[in-house]
Amino acid sequence: MEEINALFHGFSVALTPFNLLLMFIGVTLGVIIGVLPGLGGANGIAILLPLTFTMPPTSAVIMLSCIYWGALFGGAITSILFNIPGEPWSVATTFDGYPMAQQGKAGEALTTAFTSSFVGAFFAVVMITFLAPLVAKFALQFGPPEFFSVFFLTFCSFIGMGKEPPFKIVAAMMLGFALAAVGIDTVTGQLRLIFGWYELMRGFDFLIAVIGLFGIGEILLSMEEGLSFSGRAAKINMRIVIETWKKLPKYWLTSLRSCIIGCWMGITPGGATPASFMSYGIAKRMSPDGAKFGTGIAEGVIAPETAAHAAGTAALLPMLSLGIPGSPTAAVLLGGLLIWGLQPGPLLFVEQKDFVWGLIASMYLGNIAGLIIVLTCVPLFAAILRVPFSIIAPVIIVICAIGAYTVHNAMLDIWLMLLFGVVGYAFKKLSYPMAPLVLALVLGDQAESAFRQSMLISQGDVRVFFSNWLVGSIMGLGLLLLVWPFIGKLKVALRKSAA
Amino acid sequence: MNDKQNSGELARPGISVRAAEIAVALIILGLGGLVVYDSARLGFRWVEDGPQAGYFPFYIGVFICISSLITLGQVLFGRTRSEHKVFVEWAPLKMVLSVLLPAAVFVLGIQVIGIYVAAAAYIAVFMVWLGKYDWGKSVFLGIAVSVVTFMMFEVWFKVPLFKGAYNPLGFIGY
Numbered sequence: 001m002e003e004i005n006a007l008f009h010g011f012s013v014a015l016t017p018f019n020l021l022l023m024f025i026g027v028t029l030g031v032i033i034g035v036l037p038g039l040g041g042a043n044g045i046a047i048l049l050p051l052t053f054t055m056p057p058t059s060a061v062i063m064l065s066c067i068y069w070g071a072l073f074g075g076a077i078t079s080i081l082f083n084i085p086g087e088p089w090s091v092a093t094t095f096d097g098y099p100m101a102q103q104g105k106a107g108e109a110l111t112t113a114f115t116s117s118f119v120g121a122f123f124a125v126v127m128i129t130f131l132a133p134l135v136a137k138f139a140l141q142f143g144p145p146e147f148f149s150v151f152f153l154t155f156c157s158f159i160g161m162g163k164e165p166p167f168k169i170v171a172a173m174m175l176g177f178a179l180a181a182v183g184i185d186t187v188t189g190q191l192r193l194i195f196g197w198y199e200l201m202r203g204f205d206f207l208i209a210v211i212g213l214f215g216i217g218e219i220l221l222s223m224e225e226g227l228s229f230s231g232r233a234a235k236i237n238m239r240i241v242i243e244t245w246k247k248l249p250k251y252w253l254t255s256l257r258s259c260i261i262g263c264w265m266g267i268t269p270g271g272a273t274p275a276s277f278m279s280y281g282i283a284k285r286m287s288p289d290g291a292k293f294g295t296g297i298a299e300g301v302i303a304p305e306t307a308a309h310a311a312g313t314a315a316l317l318p319m320l321s322l323g324i325p326g327s328p329t330a331a332v333l334l335g336g337l338l339i340w341g342l343q344p345g346p347l348l349f350v351e352q353k354d355f356v357w358g359l360i361a362s363m364y365l366g367n368i369a370g371l372i373i374v375l376t377c378v379p380l381f382a383a384i385l386r387v388p389f390s391i392i393a394p395v396i397i398v399i400c401a402i403g404a405y406t407v408h409n410a411m412l413d414i415w416l417m418l419l420f421g422v423v424g425y426a427f428k429k430l431s432y433p434m435a436p437l438v439l440a441l442v443l444g445d446q447a448e449s450a451f452r453q454s455m456l457i458s459q460g461d462v463r464v465f466f467s468n469w470l471v472g473s474i475m476g477l478g479l480l481l482l483v484w485p486f487i488g489k490l491k492v493a494l495r496k497s498a499a
Numbered sequence: 500m501n502d503k504q505n506s507g508e509l510a511r512p513g514i515s516v517r518a519a520e521i522a523v524a525l526i527i528l529g530l531g532g533l534v535v536y537d538s539a540r541l542g543f544r545w546v547e548d549g550p551q552a553g554y555f556p557f558y559i560g561v562f563i564c565i566s567s568l569i570t571l572g573q574v575l576f577g578r579t580r581s582e583h584k585v586f587v588e589w590a591p592l593k594m595v596l597s598v599l600l601p602a603a604v605f606v607l608g609i610q611v612i613g614i615y616v617a618a619a620a621y622i623a624v625f626m627v628w629l630g631k632y633d634w635g636k637s638v639f640l641g642i643a644v645s646v647v648t649f650m651m652f653e654v655w656f657k658v659p660l661f662k663g664a665y666n667p668l669g670f671i672g673y
Binding site (some may be wrong): 051054167174187388395397406414415426430432455456 | 592661
């Protein structure tokens, strides 16, 4: 019951008028960001991060996390009304959401999507409330080898769970590590990989990478696709909402399953996007209406939306309890912690109780605020998409440039952002994943120092990573995930040769 | 390769996926090579006081090279049908460049005349050029966005943005 007490303390921290105001601002901004092409949860928060430097950390994180919830909600609006996924995790929502809208059931589809998102997020927040403190307590005993093994598991799960070709995932991830190594080596103080270009001494900041890869890259892609928005009108009123809500409880099993898939994929950094696809696929297989999936049925909206939100929220669990983010957006929030002077990791739960529990409490409140805002303001948000792309595109590029500049007040960063934009465009088209690159860039230094410290402890003996059951089993799990894609291929090959 | 595919390719020419895959894999391979080279310079061995500075990046570089070589091999010798696919056709590529090149000019503009003026000009020109709006509307919107940004960053949040090498806004005291 310790957690319940702590949670109520958290509510007392979060429930100030100022924080509530920030919550609503955050969610509204988040939905707008989620609706606009080129701006998403990760880069939206990255751009707004510098504006929060002067706020108290708890208020800042409440606002930024609410932007995240808003962005998660916002993705569904464009998917259902315009058949354009505003965020990668809402691609699966278009499968049934858009057909529903075409059949004139846009209001029902939106209500279903928002409610499912809320349920998924709520499930994940409850899990965080009770699980995160335990994980943190457990992690307090971690030494460098254990931490490295968790990093290892994180990165292996990208390879094991990713739907991109495994070697492209490795290449993207390792590029991230290499970029993280640029600059001053924290142990020896030597300059690495700057080739005499002293402006690079600071290293590559992942916020710049996030803004470029996800922001500029996305704009370039949208431009190529030649966006023409032909959306359905969204009529949503209390009657539709209540009627839809009456129908939803019968899908409880799909919902529960999607919650669990989402939480699992969020904690092991599979992320919201694969979670939504996986959940959709499993729901299709298990449901008695499986054959009707794709024609516009509510269950096909519930499954991906619930899982995406659960995963997006659950990604904050490892970020809070271990200091290891489960998604690019969680990584940006983690970057925020560092900037506000908080050291992420298990000690956060001991030293920064107000902050942690204020944030967790705000997750409950933020999602409720989000649900209210999206249900009441959908037509407004849909109108944003009717603004022509030739106005939105330059404005977003300007916003990205400002965001990139404010990270370090460095002109070079704006150029790097543009470069990352081109990289993002090429990566997306050739299915190199971007999330592992960003996470490797964020975690590179920590992973390296955990590795080096472990090696120092063991005097260069790699067996230190299998020296006790804990570190050994985490490493083992990581290795299993690493070879997972190959096991699958082997099975197919064996079956073929047998047949 | 049959006729149908041939005609399909002729009708929609552009950069092939195969070429793009090879180019990207080669670039990544090159970057991996750079990482290995610099790590080797720093030393990647184990000395008395522990691993040298290049120890970790060296292996990272090796992994980059290996993975890009495998991807390259898969593209060159694999049985994938990617060679028939088009990475980007010329017309959409033109659209992409029509965003990318002005964006580059915009960034150059930031360097010279600062974010605010460059942003106003960029938005206005973009709207006239690609959106076919009239000048009045475009200039108005460009300036409006700049003014709002200015108020937000310089005045309310006190976050100074880059004013460029030749600050055109110097006369208002910022």
